[in-house]
Amino acid sequence: MxxxxxxxxxxxxxxxxxxxxxxxxxxxxxxxxxxxxxxxxxxxxxxxxxxxxxxxxxxxxxxxxxxxxxxxxxxxxxxxxxxxxxISGSPSIIIRRGEIDLKELRRLRMSMDDVMEALRSKDIVNIDDVETAILDTDGEICIVPKAAKRPLTPEDLALSPKEEEMPYTIISDGRIITDNLNKINKSEKWLMGEIKKKKLAIPDVLLANYTRDGKLCFKKKENNN
Amino acid sequence: MKGTILTCFIFAALILGMIFAQMSLEKAGDEMTKPLDALTSAVDSDDWETADSVLKDLSEKWAENDKWLAMLIDHGETDLIITTMSEISQYEKYRDKPELMANIETLRELLAHIPKKERVTLENIF
Structure with missing residues (x-):
């Protein structure tokens, strides 16, 4: 054994x-x-x-x-x-310009139930809302909705929102992540100073994120016990 | 790219290891089979003193090879060889010639089977 x-x-x-x-x-x-x-x-x-x-x-x-x-x-x-x-095969178009390619579906041995299931998983309930559906080689169905049915984007409203970048986590569960601290060119001394300003100690911090625009956000540990 | 190179390196090491293992198996098989010829002729001519020393030599050789053979061959096969060698030793001790000769032949087959089983032949592949 x-x-x-x-x-x-x-x-x-x-x-x-x-x-x-x-x-x-x-x-x-x-x-x-x-x-x-x-x-x-x-x-x-x-x-x-x-x-x-x-x-x-x-x-x-x-x-x-x-x-x-x-x-x-x-x-x-x-x-x-x-x-x-x-080796991997090639993607198959099963819905083209809103028209279901039945010949392709038969070749792929896919039923309409399979297609509807895939659409529902992408929050589409009406097949008429689909412009193109492609069955990828990994079995995933990629769905492109018709222009009028796709979610609104800032571009549609002629807006240009500021790019949001991932913040750096510098404290996680009361531990300093030195690698990320080095990436933002800050020292532990600086971090201690910032924490002191909030009247906290490192072990009290659940999460501390440093955003690209230089903001430091803390999440304090809750005392549940 | 690093992963691809590392995989190729590990696979090349595996191939080299396989070649080395097969050569070692062939060598061990030969080494162990040779004393069996001497043992057969000694038993055949009732020279029990020579048979005794050949058997000791064979046991020592097996003890040397057994350590690494178990890493390459089915443990069931090594167990079978050990059992047959124990039987040979007892038949030799009590001068039971027919049983001894039969077991020597069994051991010869078992030892020859070790490299034969690992050889790259169509019979082994399919």
Missing amino acids: TISVIRTFILYIAVMLGLRLMGKRQIGELQPSELVITIMFGNLAAVPMQETGIPLINGIAPIITLVFIEVMLSAISLKSKRFRRF
């Missing part, structure tokens, strides 16, 4: 490293080849985890091989459009 536990740790690390090496896409929407590899990962790790008679390397070697295949496929796909189309 101890061996199984140790093997589980090792295989977990191997699978995690593999997924990290394959990049962020692997944990988000998956392309067909990525889905295949992710499913295989689970099985490859599970068998040597339980069967202590199987050498650990028999689980790790195929995982390394799969990571290599996936990384190589991605690298070649980046260079060649034809190869990318062969």
Whole structure:
């Protein structure tokens, strides 16, 4: 049993490293080849985890091989459009200029229920409101509503709002995040001074954000106990 | 790019490791099979003193190889080899020639199977 536990740790690390090496896409929407590899990962790790008679390397070697295949496929796909189309397929337009492409739907073996479900998930209940719908290679349906039905944007109102940039978090749960403090070229001494002005101490601060326009916003910890 | 290079590097290391492992398996198989020929001829000519020393030599060689063989081959196979070697040692001790000869042949097959199973052949792949 101890061996199984140790093997589980090792295989977990191997699978995690593999997924990290394959990049962020692997944990988000998956392309067909990525889905295949992710499913295989689970099985490859599970068998040597339980069967202590199987050498650990028999689980790790195929995982390394799969990571290599996936990384190589991605690298070649980046260079060649034809190869990318062969591996991942190409997006399919299922609604074009408001007209449903029934031939394409049949080819994709998609029912109208599937289309309506996808529309509802994008807050569209009437199919007449859709200008274009594209089924992407990762299975996600991208919907472009008709111009009159899309949400209003500041551009429609001839407004030019100021760009909002992400603030830097400099204190999180009573701890100073030195990396972010360095990014805004401020010292801990400065931060302490600012906190003192608010009659607080670092451990009392739940969150402190520094905005791009130089504002420091504090959120105090609540004493619930 | 860093990830791609690292993956290629790890995969290249895996390939080199595989080649080295296969060479080591072949070497261990040969090393362990050779004393069996000497053991067979010693038992055949009732030279129990030589058989005894060959068996000791074989056990030492196995102890050396067993440490790393378990990392590469099915643990069931190493267990089977250990069991067969214990039987051989007991049959040799009590001079049971027919059983001893039969078990030597079994051990020979088991040892030959170690590199054979890992060899890159169509039979193993499919």
